[in-house]
Amino acid sequence: MALEFISPEGLRLDGRRPAEIRQLRANLGVIDKADGSATFEMGNTKVIAAVYGPHEVQNRSQQLLDQALVKCEYSMANFSTGDRRRKQKGDRRSVEISLVIRQSMEAAIMTHLLPRTQIDIFVHVLQADGGTRSACINAASLALADAGIPMRDIVASCASGYLNNTPLLDLNYLEDSGGGPDVTIALLPKLDKITLLQMDAKLPLEMFEKVFELGNKGCVAIANYMRNVLLENTKDLAFARGVVKV
Amino acid sequence: MTEHEHAASVGEDVELEAFRRLYPLEFLEKFLKDGVRPDGRPLGRARSTLISVGSLPHAEGSAMVKLGNTTMLAGVKLEVMTPSVDFPDEGRIVVDFQMPAICSPHVRPGRQSELEPVVSEQIRNALSSSMMVDLRELNIAPGKAAWMAYLDVYCLDSDGSLLDAALLATAAALADLKLPEVAVTDDGKVLPASSDVQEHRSLKNIQSKRLKLGKIPMALTCAVHPKYILPDPTAEEEAILKTTITVLTDFSGQLFSLYKPGGEVLASTSTVQDCFALAKYRGKELQKIFNNAVIDAEADDAMVED
Amino acid sequence: MIELLKQKKKRTNGIKHCEIGWQSKLLSNSTYYRPCESQVLRLDTTIFETSRGTRMVHDRPDGRNPNQLRPLVCARGLLHRADGSARWSQDNTIVIAAVYGPKAISGRRENPARAVLEVIWKPKMGMAGPSEREAEFILKRTLEYIVLTAMHPNTAISVIIQVVSDDGGALSCAMNAACSALVDAGIPLKGLIAAVTCAVDKDGVIYLDPINKEEKEFHGHACLVFPGKPMSSFAPAGLALDSEPIERGIVTSVTKGILSAEDYLNCLERSRAASVKIAEFARSSLEKAQRGVELVVAS
Numbered sequence: 001m002a003l004e005f006i007s008p009e010g011l012r013l014d015g016r017r018p019a020e021i022r023q024l025r026a027n028l029g030v031i032d033k034a035d036g037s038a039t040f041e042m043g044n045t046k047v048i049a050a051v052y053g054p055h056e057v058q059n060r061s062q063q064l065l066d067q068a069l070v071k072c073e074y075s076m077a078n079f080s081t082g083d084r085r086r087k088q089k090g091d092r093r094s095v096e097i098s099l100v101i102r103q104s105m106e107a108a109i110m111t112h113l114l115p116r117t118q119i120d121i122f123v124h125v126l127q128a129d130g131g132t133r134s135a136c137i138n139a140a141s142l143a144l145a146d147a148g149i150p151m152r153d154i155v156a157s158c159a160s161g162y163l164n165n166t167p168l169l170d171l172n173y174l175e176d177s178g179g180g181p182d183v184t185i186a187l188l189p190k191l192d193k194i195t196l197l198q199m200d201a202k203l204p205l206e207m208f209e210k211v212f213e214l215g216n217k218g219c220v221a222i223a224n225y226m227r228n229v230l231l232e233n234t235k236d237l238a239f240a241r242g243v244v245k246v
Numbered sequence: 247m248t249e250h251e252h253a254a255s256v257g258e259d260v261e262l263e264a265f266r267r268l269y270p271l272e273f274l275e276k277f278l279k280d281g282v283r284p285d286g287r288p289l290g291r292a293r294s295t296l297i298s299v300g301s302l303p304h305a306e307g308s309a310m311v312k313l314g315n316t317t318m319l320a321g322v323k324l325e326v327m328t329p330s331v332d333f334p335d336e337g338r339i340v341v342d343f344q345m346p347a348i349c350s351p352h353v354r355p356g357r358q359s360e361l362e363p364v365v366s367e368q369i370r371n372a373l374s375s376s377m378m379v380d381l382r383e384l385n386i387a388p389g390k391a392a393w394m395a396y397l398d399v400y401c402l403d404s405d406g407s408l409l410d411a412a413l414l415a416t417a418a419a420l421a422d423l424k425l426p427e428v429a430v431t432d433d434g435k436v437l438p439a440s441s442d443v444q445e446h447r448s449l450k451n452i453q454s455k456r457l458k459l460g461k462i463p464m465a466l467t468c469a470v471h472p473k474y475i476l477p478d479p480t481a482e483e484e485a486i487l488k489t490t491i492t493v494l495t496d497f498s499g500q501l502f503s504l505y506k507p508g509g510e511v512l513a514s515t516s517t518v519q520d521c522f523a524l525a526k527y528r529g530k531e532l533q534k535i536f537n538n539a540v541i542d543a544e545a546d547d548a549m550v551e552d
Numbered sequence: 553m554i555e556l557l558k559q560k561k562k563r564t565n566g567i568k569h570c571e572i573g574w575q576s577k578l579l580s581n582s583t584y585y586r587p588c589e590s591q592v593l594r595l596d597t598t599i600f601e602t603s604r605g606t607r608m609v610h611d612r613p614d615g616r617n618p619n620q621l622r623p624l625v626c627a628r629g630l631l632h633r634a635d636g637s638a639r640w641s642q643d644n645t646i647v648i649a650a651v652y653g654p655k656a657i658s659g660r661r662e663n664p665a666r667a668v669l670e671v672i673w674k675p676k677m678g679m680a681g682p683s684e685r686e687a688e689f690i691l692k693r694t695l696e697y698i699v700l701t702a703m704h705p706n707t708a709i710s711v712i713i714q715v716v717s718d719d720g721g722a723l724s725c726a727m728n729a730a731c732s733a734l735v736d737a738g739i740p741l742k743g744l745i746a747a748v749t750c751a752v753d754k755d756g757v758i759y760l761d762p763i764n765k766e767e768k769e770f771h772g773h774a775c776l777v778f779p780g781k782p783m784s785s786f787a788p789a790g791l792a793l794d795s796e797p798i799e800r801g802i803v804t805s806v807t808k809g810i811l812s813a814e815d816y817l818n819c820l821e822r823s824r825a826a827s828v829k830i831a832e833f834a835r836s837s838l839e840k841a842q843r844g845v846e847l848v849v850a851s
Contacts, residue, residue: 120347127304128304362685
């Protein structure tokens, strides 16, 4: 028997409506030692990201003369999922996600302004409940902004899916493992450009457009939230430095 | 602030920063001579300490500890195992301390930090010497099933005195650990308590419980300067002084280990005794913080159950 | 090993000269320490004074009294590819240390102010785990105390420890071996160190140099490292330590199990006394080797 993902009243397993995002929460500057850092929560998914750099390139042979070298490392806490994960550094999943994050951030960073430098982005999943990929990209984006690295735009990411003939926004773990398609989008909202589009499982083309549209809207909503967080943070910083008087 | 004053203070800031980087030891000594530390606390004081338990919903027990900027997150996950033949009524606790790349600019991804095994070993030693948890508490059915507790401690921000913070997080996570209610069949199969009783007639229910805790271990790291002893050093102080002594005690100040891994400064007997005294004082302070955090969590639990 | 040693070995500088087999090798280059009655720190009694009153002393499996060290043997210069090497044994605990360097390094590890020390610990069998990693860390930090790293900036000195057999006290044995190997390699040192392990039982009786079985049975044990007594007549004021002589300072202290503050301080006293013996032995074995070298050079 297939699990009912949507009740007759049109509510999802966790009580959301199909086009509703989970509770968002973000904090900047959480790691003192890092040049930039952020935590990002989407419901029960919680990610922490740190940015170190721009600094000297550690491995000279990788140095790029015309742009910055962006590196990314994704890791997961052993207690982040329901079952304890064995320690497996550099398994395929984390290599793939590291690559996805790096590529989508590289598209936003103005790397040509920082030639011969290296920027390290580290993301660590503290709790996983679906949508870790999106949460990681959002956290990394905020951490980069916190580090003051020049960017074209912030990157906002959101997942959407299709279950019980309904497009759903921001899948949680149960919905994610429901067997339906999972579309992850990362958006540069101001430029209105997509830097990441990933999908698994099959989906009819006309349905895909609806799901994609929904995901896109989700990204815009998340981008607005991130922008507010950044503005609030900047205000706090300005106040703390005495630049702005209340 | 006028434009001119602002510019002057910026100039001073740069000069100060340059002095700090070029002559780190002199920089530190200037502070110590006046009886303060660079972060503004008096010589013999530890940084403000914060413990919060039960922050991870996926883990059976969890705790987050902040010691100044040093941040640790510990989580316990349980699995059922078959106990060893030698100790049929004992479970196991496996401790692992990890420093993911986010915690410090000096940790490089893919390579293990030098401190990871050191802190892991010290936590293991502290747990086994203090006998904080009687492993028989983790027993489910003697000889057939017992709990295996995986305790992972992650350092999220590394700013000195890692062992102190990690051990505190370990102890708090174990205090928060709640063994779930399970049902055991005669042949030692462990099922969730809610499973169908009809199929297994010989089912025995085991109530959910918290662990009874013995003496709770704590650590106090002291950075040693030939003239001063600085408890709870920051990463900067540790790097400048290069010598640390870590005293492991329980909250009542009963010593069980003294750890000084080499270093450039020798410790005399009186230094050692000073460190003992500092640890005793810190023990009292920590006990209050620890008890408050754990009692708060238990009160929250009780409210949920009501 | 014997095969190795039988190989012809000649250093170009003529300081070391050996073309000898195992037996003569041991005689020429190694020193024994047989603790006879006079060298035992206190007399053999079954009733023992501790700070908690008079206690019975357990019989030790190898018939020693609590204050007796195991026989020490130290041989130097036995690996011909290494810049310095030493084999230190305490009865059945045998450790070989090899020193390579100072050698050039490049890249991130290079330090323009001082030499970088690296320690690799090879267990008797199997892979190095976290406890070996910890031992490497402790050993590295301990050796940093004696090596004058500022003399060779931009270089690396590597110390490799191979445990040949472990019957308790491998860490202190390795410390002693590493110190001898550094001397053998001619690395400039601030002084020597002497490492001692001691175990404490429930009653607070202290047993020096415990074997594996004792380490497991007893309440707790500690590995303590002290600096050797400086031999120069020139003693600058900086050498004194809180009005105590420098050789009473603790370089390293690693403990396992439970040691109360009182036990720990007792351990300190007892180990300090024993460390004097070990330091004397290390120095005399060094001097004997030195005389051997002088003889070779003279002839």
